[in-house]
Amino acid sequence: MVSIKRVAVVAAVAMAGLTACAGTDSASSAVPGAAPGEGGGGGVLAGAPVAAAADILPGSTMEKIKQRGELIVGGSLDAPLLSQQNPATGEVEGFDADLGKALAKYIIGQPKVKIVNSASETREALLANGTVDVVFQTYTITPERAEQVAFAGPYYSSGLSIAVKKGTTGISTPQDLNGKTVIAGANTPAIPVIQKLAPQAKIITFGGDPECVQALKQDRGVAYVQDETLLVADAKKDPELQVVGTPFTEDPYGIGLKHGDDQFKSFVNDWLKKIQANGVWQGIWKNSLGSVVQGEAPTPPEIGSVPGS
Amino acid sequence: MSGLLFDEPGPRARRRIRLATVAGVLVLLALVALAVRQFAANGQLAAERWQPYATWPMWRYLLGGLWSTALAAVVSAALSMAGGLVLALGRLSRRRAIRLPAAAYVEAVRTIPALLLVYLVLFALPRYGLDLPLFWKLVVPLSVSNAALFAEVFRAGILSIERGQGEAALALGLTHGQSMRLVVLPQAARRVLPSIVSQSVGLLKDTSLGFVVSYAELLYSGKVLANYNGLLIQTYIVVALVYLVVNASLSALARSLDRSVAGGGGPRRRKITRVPR
Amino acid sequence: MSALLDHLPEFWQGLVVTLQMTAASFLGAAAVGLVIVAMRVGPVPVLRAVATVYVETLQNLPLLVLLVLAVFGLPEIGLKAGLTTTAIVVIALYEGAYIAEALRSGVNAISAGQGEAARALGLTFGQSLRHVVLPQALSTVVQPLGNIFIALTMNTSLAAAVGVVELTAAANRVNLLEAQPIPIFVGAGLAYAAVAACAGFVTGRIERRLAVAR
Structure with a gap:
């Protein structure tokens, strides 16, 4: 389940050197202690653990990454709060992005990552042919997917919610959407879910989150279905918006790994346990998703608790 | 006129x-x-909604996108010109076995939306283990579709050369291939140069499909920016202006090339053929 | 294959929208093109300038950018229409620039004597354009107009990016559900090719007709 997912893809962007390019070497400004921007993970990453040398088994995926000196992550550039590129710095910021940096630090000793912009349709292929080491991209764990990739985690649990223009009445559950025009992000999992829960709803789709918000404000539809966190963020930025009800789906996010690489999977699961125990996970959450959601960090879902993980 | x-x-x-x-x-x-x-009145002109586009980092980001656009356009143009030349020559070949497939390619590809080709490369190829890097996911479908368009430009250029030229070359004892290479093509190249430039404007516009592929070209960079600052309309207005300036300059170049080619000889005044998009 | 057959209603619905958009925006584009070309070859300098700027602007902007700007920008200046309507208008304005250029080159191909003869007979600018120049120009531009029609059909697919569920968007949605990209997108491609083939056939017929009529 990819939140603001355009139709899209993968890639080792072929050009180098420019800030605009997808591959972003984050070493420079994400060094622990370097002033992190709001939502940047720099400060939190200072406390992130580094694996003991003994854990980097010879011949393992971890050793390969360590020797390369860089973790290659399949992710997004345009998912606010999760994995969004900051045009001013070229840095990719957010919950998923910072977890990727923390994992890089755990393996390499430094939070050096390269983000390969991927699309939901191609993540399995990217992992299978080794273009990326891991996928941090609101990657919902399902048994079907688990036949093609290995999932560490789940590391976070989220769900779809409904946003309306303030003052709209009569919409609080997905069933209320029947017979109404509903806005959704193109190629997001919201589309099949709406089709199932509200078969009479008319769905219109737009490329990205800002387009969807604008469309809702311009009354192109009466409701906007999207990942709850994103909706909360939108509603915070824009007082015209209001999130109604509670999430009506449960999407456990996993870290995508190459299918069959059990060694790497248990290594990543160990790392998840460590950062959840020492508060780094919670710190990263506070810096990103927590900046729009009130209250303390939620309890992370139990590792391996979902079919397919 | x-x-x-x-x-x-x-x-x-x-x-x-x-x-x-x-x-x-x-x-x-x-x-x-x-x-x-x-x-x-809708607050779209408020200074703070435009202020980000008066700052260097935003422009640096957009110019980075423009650079990617140029790169994709140049590579696609090179590939589709090469393909187009082969197709044009194939279509003018005297052998049916070459002529028919070339004609079939041009006619078929011309009638399939580039967006659909992008979707095919995007969704279908990875299932067969062919997962191209992002850059090529944009460049391959664009080259496939533009090769057909360039083929038509080249063919028109070759056909515009007076028959006497080719016939004279044959009379001198050159083979068909030699007369093409040494006599007809060099003259045709001069004539189609303006059309090639204006065709490239079309191709540069096509790279905006990178928006769909999430290749970080100009329009997609605008999308990332809009996601970041939430200024949808302002961002797209700025992006549109950048496209306009770049493409209008290229079109002006095409026109001045057209004049200089026309001035340099050639009995007829040619016009720039623009393939509709 | 079953992915295609199971979802025939969706595909059909999408195809109908595509055809509606194509027909409506081509008619609009023809009207726009006629007006612009009349302005461009006419005697009023300001109109000539406006028409030139119009053609240059629209030919140098990606249609996708125009669509996004129109769909989200126009409501902010108080002009709001349905998504499909907006897309039709934008495509008509965009392709109108191309039609104007095709017509202009047709007009330019008419020998100067024709216009002079029309004037010598006392016809006004509008009359000589309507009765003498355009009918002749039309017969030379049937092929280019056919090409514009095909390009326009292809371009309606971009409306998918601004929420119109036409053929491409329908195919994309079915693919999201069925994950069978090859039959789904190839099927959609064949539908477009069929529309274009019809257009090619019709332009061929018209061209022959006009050729005889001369």
Whole structure:
């Protein structure tokens, strides 16, 4: 389940050197202690653990990454709060992005990552042919997917919610959407879910989150279905918006790994346990998703608790 | 050219034209003013919504996107020109076995939307283990579709060379291939140069499909920016202006090439053939 | 294959929208093109300038950018229409610039004597354009107009990016559900090719007709 997912893809962007390019070497400004921007993970990453040398088994995926000196992550550039590129710095910021940096630090000793912009349709292929080491991209764990990739985690649990223009009445559950025009992000999992829960709803789709918000404000539809966190963020930025009800789906996010690489999977699961125990996970959450959601960090879902993980 | 359809207007016609012009301009200005007022009333002109585009980092990011656009356009142009030349020669070949497939390719590809080709490369190929890097996911479908368009430009250029040229070359004892290579193509190349440049403007516009592929070209960079700052309309206006400036310069180049090619000889005045998009 | 057959209603619905958009925006584009070309070859300098700027602007902007700007920008200046309507208008304005250029090159191809003869007979600018120049120009531009029609059909697919569920968007949605990209997108491609083939056939017929009529 990819939140603001355009139709899209993968890639080792072929050009180098420019800030605009997808591959972003984050070493420079994400060094622990370097002033992190709001939502940047720099400060939190200072406390992130580094694996003991003994854990980097010879011949393992971890050793390969360590020797390369860089973790290659399949992710997004345009998912606010999760994995969004900051045009001013070229840095990719957010919950998923910072977890990727923390994992890089755990393996390499430094939070050096390269983000390969991927699309939901191609993540399995990217992992299978080794273009990326891991996928941090609101990657919902399902048994079907688990036949093609290995999932560490789940590391976070989220769900779809409904946003309306303030003052709209009569919409609080997905069933209320029947017979109404509903806005959704193109190629997001919201589309099949709406089709199932509200078969009479008319769905219109737009490329990205800002387009969807604008469309809702311009009354192109009466409701906007999207990942709850994103909706909360939108509603915070824009007082015209209001999130109604509670999430009506449960999407456990996993870290995508190459299918069959059990060694790497248990290594990543160990790392998840460590950062959840020492508060780094919670710190990263506070810096990103927590900046729009009130209250303390939620309890992370139990590792391996979902079919397919 | 346009002078042939009407006489030089007399004093009364000139006065009417002046009046109509003034009235027309006033109406237009009023409409624009109304639109701007409404735009401002909706808060879209607020300084803080435009201020980010007065800062260097935003422009650096957009110019980075423009660079990627240029890169994708140049590589696609090179590939589709090569493909187009082969297809054009194939279509003019004397052998049916070559002529028919070339014609079939051009006619078929011309009728499939580039967006659909992008979707095929995007969704279908990875299932068969062929997962191209992002850059090629944009460049491959663009080259496939533009090769057909370039083929038509080249073919028109070759056909525009007087038959006598090829016949004279054959009479001198050159083979068909030699007469093409040494006599016809060099002249055709001169003639189609302006069309190639204006065709490339079309290709540069096509790279905006990177928006769909999430290759970080200009329009997609605009999307990332809009996601970051939430300024959807302002961002796309700025992006549109960048496209306009770049493409208008290229079009101007095409026109000046056209003039210089025309001035340099050639019995007929050619016009730039623009393939519709 | 079953992915295609199971979802025939969706595909059909999408195809109908595509055809509606194509027909409506081509008619609009023809009207826009006629007006612009009349302005461009006419005697009023301001109109000539406006028409030139119009053609240059629209030919140098990606249609996708225009669509996004129109769909989200126009409501902010108080002009709001349905998504499909907006897309039709934008495509008509965009392709109108191309039609104007095709017509202009047709007009330019008419020998100067024709216009002069029309004027010598006392026809006004509008009359000589309507009765003498355009009918002849039309017969030379049937092929280019056919090409514009095909390009326009392809371009309606971009409306998918601004929420119109036409053929491409329908195919994309079915693919999201069925994950069978090859039959789904190839099927959609064949539908477009069929529309274009019809257009090619019709332009061929018209061209022959006009050729005889001369």
